[in-house]
Structure formats: C-alpha cells, structure tokens
Amino acid sequence: MTQSVSSIPDDRQEPPEQDVPATDSDSWGGLETLPGHPLIWILILSELVVFGAFLLGFSGARVKDPTGFAISQMQLDRVVGGINTMVLLTSGLCAVFATRAIRLGTVGHCRGWLLLTALLGLVFLGVKIVEYKAKIDAGISMETNSFFTLYFLITGFHALHVVMGLGILGIVALRPLAVNIETGVAFWHMIDLIWVLVFPVVYLVR
C-alpha cells in the first residue's frame, strides 16, 4: 500500500538555537579587521568596480577613435591635473595624521588635521571648477564628442564624491569617535585612490 506523503512521520528536527548570538564580527568575512566600519569597505569595493568600469569603457571608446581622443585630450592641462593629484595626495596624508591623532586621544589635533584635509579638498574642487569653466568658455560641453562626454561624466562623478567626502569629514569632526574618524577618513582615501587611477587614464595616456 502506498503511504501518502502527509502521513509519513517527519523525522527532521529543527536545528537547535545557538546559545551565542551572532555578533557583527562574525558576519563581515574578515572586513572587521580593517580600519573603520566594515560597510565602508563594501562601498570602497563597489566604487572601485564602478570607476573601473568607467575607465575600461573610456579606454574601449578610445580604441574606436584614438585620433579624436588625442586631439580632445590636448584641451586638458596635464600639469594642472598633476598639481591637483598632489593636492589630493597631500590631503590623504593629513587624513592619516587625523586618524593618528584620534588614536592618541588628541581630539583638537584630529579636528585640525581634518580641517586641513577638507581645505585641500576645497582646493581640488576649486581647480576643477576653473578647469570646467575654461572648457565651457571654449565652447566645450558634454555633447562635444565622446571624449568630453566621458571626461565630464568621470571627473564630475569623482568631484561629486569629493563634495560628499567634505560633508562626511564635517560630520565625523563633530562626533570624533575613533571608528567614526576611521570610517570618514577611509572614504576620503577612497576618493584619493580613485583619482590616482582616473588621472593617468583620462589626462595622460593617448
């Protein structure tokens, strides 16, 4: 006789409840060993993927029109781009000192270094605005050609991150716990990291 499915006794048992509740450190797969909140590292990875795709897309578009890209790239000021890179690198150094200061318990010094970091970020944005204005005054816009579409898209998206970074630095300066400072500073280093990849691809390689 065939036994119906519903009449088969269920030998399966519910798994016993764990005595020890899962903690944050159990669920981040090693990210908890890195400075700052683990979520910032997921953001850093995501941003690297997004900007990596932009840069590979830029290089792919360049293969289709290398002459057009080279002529358009001549409109960019490589030296100014290089100076802006140095400005961001120096702001990153100040951010390291801000983290060091909070670890040493000197909140005042930490805020001072964060202020210097933010000021250098503002210098970067100022130079970017001057650069954009020069392009617009020369009649160049996003619609000019593929190079400038990608140029404004990539550098504009990066500049937007700088603006967000300035806001984050301001917030963590108001609540200077070590984890907050490390997280805010990690976001700032990510901005730095992305720019050192954007600069050679957009400004230098032709």
Added chain:
Amino acid sequence: MMDHHLSIRPALLVWALTSGATLLSVMTATGGGHADVSHMLGLGATAVVMLAGTVKAWLILQYYLGLGQSGGAWRGLFAAFLIIISAGVFIAQFLIGILY
C-alpha cells in the same frame, strides 16, 4: 601600540613616493614639455604611466587605508581590480597600435 599604517615615517614615505610617481608619469606623458602631445604614447611610456598609477593606488590601499593588516584574500581582490584596470588600458593602447 600604534598601527604601522598610522606611523609618521611610513605615511611621509608613501606621500613622497606617490608624489614622485605623479611627477614621473606627467614627465613621461609630456616628455618634459618637449614631446608632441598630439602623438600617441608608445607602449613603453603607457606602461610607465599606468604602472605609476597602479603603484600609487596600491600604496594608498596598503598604508593609508590599512589594507596591509587584512587577510591575503582581500589584498588579492583589490590587487586583481588594479591589475584588471591597468591591463585593460594597456590592451587598448596595444590594439590602437595594431589597428591604426
């Protein structure tokens, strides 16, 4: 004890190296102001420029972001991203050299 990535000397050294790499890449791309910037970069110059960018990114990850303290798998993942980006740019330059 202060983490290694927060020590003053390594942080200053990384800043000096990344700044030097920036100067090197600008000089390579512009030929110190003497190169005809409308000409394509050769594969060697492209390699120098992209290597400088990748090294800068790696130094920032290792020493400023503190990735050096993490497990090898995370370091490997970030290294893979940087290699993919640099290799993509280099392959594009190689294809331009072949096609045009």
